Amino acid sequence: MVQGKNNKRNQISRRSFLTNSATAAAGFMIVPRHVLGGPGYTAPSDRLRVAGIGVGGKGESDLSEISKGPADVTVLCDVHDSRAAGSVKRFPKAKYYRDYREMLDKEHKNIDAVTVSSPDHNHAVQAMAAMQLGKHVYVQKPLTHDIYEARMLTQAAKKYKVVTQMGNQGASGDGVRQLMEWYQAGLIGDVHTVYCWTNRPVWPQGIPWPTTPGTMPADLDWNLWLGTAPQKDFVDKLVPFNWRGWWDYGTGALGDMGCHIVEPPFRVLDLGYPVSAEASVGSVYVDEFKQGYFPESCPPSSHVIMTFETKRGPLKLHWMDGGIQPARPEELGPNERMGDGGNGAIFVGSKGKMMCGTYGMYPSLLPSTRNKEVDVKQTIARVPEGHYVQWVNACIAGYGKKQLSAPFEIAGPLTETILMGNLAIRSYDVRKPKADGKGFDYPGRYIKLLWDGPNMKITNFDEANQFVKRTYRNGWSLGK
Numbered sequence: 001m002v003q004g005k006n007n008k009r010n011q012i013s014r015r016s017f018l019t020n021s022a023t024a025a026a027g028f029m030i031v032p033r034h035v036l037g038g039p040g041y042t043a044p045s046d047r048l049r050v051a052g053i054g055v056g057g058k059g060e061s062d063l064s065e066i067s068k069g070p071a072d073v074t075v076l077c078d079v080h081d082s083r084a085a086g087s088v089k090r091f092p093k094a095k096y097y098r099d100y101r102e103m104l105d106k107e108h109k110n111i112d113a114v115t116v117s118s119p120d121h122n123h124a125v126q127a128m129a130a131m132q133l134g135k136h137v138y139v140q141k142p143l144t145h146d147i148y149e150a151r152m153l154t155q156a157a158k159k160y161k162v163v164t165q166m167g168n169q170g171a172s173g174d175g176v177r178q179l180m181e182w183y184q185a186g187l188i189g190d191v192h193t194v195y196c197w198t199n200r201p202v203w204p205q206g207i208p209w210p211t212t213p214g215t216m217p218a219d220l221d222w223n224l225w226l227g228t229a230p231q232k233d234f235v236d237k238l239v240p241f242n243w244r245g246w247w248d249y250g251t252g253a254l255g256d257m258g259c260h261i262v263e264p265p266f267r268v269l270d271l272g273y274p275v276s277a278e279a280s281v282g283s284v285y286v287d288e289f290k291q292g293y294f295p296e297s298c299p300p301s302s303h304v305i306m307t308f309e310t311k312r313g314p315l316k317l318h319w320m321d322g323g324i325q326p327a328r329p330e331e332l333g334p335n336e337r338m339g340d341g342g343n344g345a346i347f348v349g350s351k352g353k354m355m356c357g358t359y360g361m362y363p364s365l366l367p368s369t370r371n372k373e374v375d376v377k378q379t380i381a382r383v384p385e386g387h388y389v390q391w392v393n394a395c396i397a398g399y400g401k402k403q404l405s406a407p408f409e410i411a412g413p414l415t416e417t418i419l420m421g422n423l424a425i426r427s428y429d430v431r432k433p434k435a436d437g438k439g440f441d442y443p444g445r446y447i448k449l450l451w452d453g454p455n456m457k458i459t460n461f462d463e464a465n466q467f468v469k470r471t472y473r474n475g476w477s478l479g480k
Helices: 014-020 060-065 081-090 102-110 120-131 147-159 174-184 222-226 252-261 263-268 384-396 410-428 464-466
Strands: 048-053 071-076 096-099 113-118 136-139 164-166 190-195 274-283 286-289 302-310 314-323 344-349 352-354 364-366 447-452
Touching: 048 060, 048 102, 048 384, 060 071, 060 081, 060 113, 060 384, 071 081, 071 102, 096 102, 102 120, 113 120, 113 222, 120 136, 120 147, 136 384, 147 410, 164 384, 164 410, 174 263, 174 344, 174 352, 190 252, 190 263, 252 302, 252 314, 252 410, 263 344, 263 410, 274 410, 302 410, 410 447, 410 464
Parallel strands: 048 071, 048 113, 071 096, 113 136, 136 164, 190 314
Antiparallel strands: 190 344, 274 302, 274 447, 302 314, 344 352, 352 364
16 A cells, blocks of 8 residues: 655645655556657647547546547447447447457557546546556546545556546536635635535435346446456346445445535635544334345445544534435525535535535525625636536646646545545444354444545554455456
């Protein structure tokens, strides 16, 4: 495990993250074209050649948005042919592969960049393989499945000097910039509490793994879909969406929505690693004497509290999912919408409050009448080209030439914070047999987990550290 340097608060700012982190393991790479030409070099073509890994559903929409910029989608890769059909039709000239490793081996000289929109558990290995070949990468949120993977990708982006962006498009929106300007102008004072919530999951969670194997689609390569995950039989309704509720593949409601909802406070407040986390989770009714225990499945609801040490003092961030919401602020009218309805974030400061919805949309000071009274000068540049085209333009310009909204330098630490919440949720269900052999104890419940962020380690409950880094299935690894 790569270790960084401790500081007094056991947390690290985004600005110092890459300086304090150790260098990732060396790996072979093919130097990208802009590096070959030296500073200021422009590729022979002013258009980016893009390969997509995971091109159905969200992957298709990602490629569609990217192609609105000066980019050509030249290669497609997916393990499920019928899911990829939309992209195949949209980009008829693109070559098609099932195995991303074969695709990179055969096409690396013909592409400049790669998008990754596969299930969470394969993000890291696919992105790392592309980066080690000097390819720029756009990776859907959450950046990775595990904290360790996020750290490795963040270091790799700097090592291989590639342009990176995570798919949390709200990071390029006007809303989060408006919130930053309000906060920097001192309108709500020093924030000490943040509430984030979502109405997700909208897929099954808190359920037992099916005991009956399913009927596998003839056009699905199950072995490649499993990738890094443990070997299991295919079960019905797992693909293309319900995998999100299983820890082997997904990251639950927090992993799915946290990068959209926690991102505004993370950016506005310049948060680093949390120093502690505690969680409570909803349970499933089995019968009148028993609650469900299904540790393979994410819980149906959860409430996580993470504590940060900031320059302005300690701060607590509450995460709630499964329909749980915080109390309505007194400053919010009885018929006014909180957040965007099902999702949102509330900032509680020493002088006032502000609120937003998913992606930082609908920013509002509270009470809402303040929005008409306050006129804060715009100090932060907007992103008129949008999240996707911003990345395309930055890739064409070359590493370090253009500013991005969610490069791994920022997206990596944000993802680690999100996954720290999941670590607390998973620790809740760690169980051990009681000494008398009658039943189980749950030592991870009702405690506060203390987190050494630079060293990626829980210091007071070692059983929780199993969730920092997975063991991949034989034949799969994170780079060379």
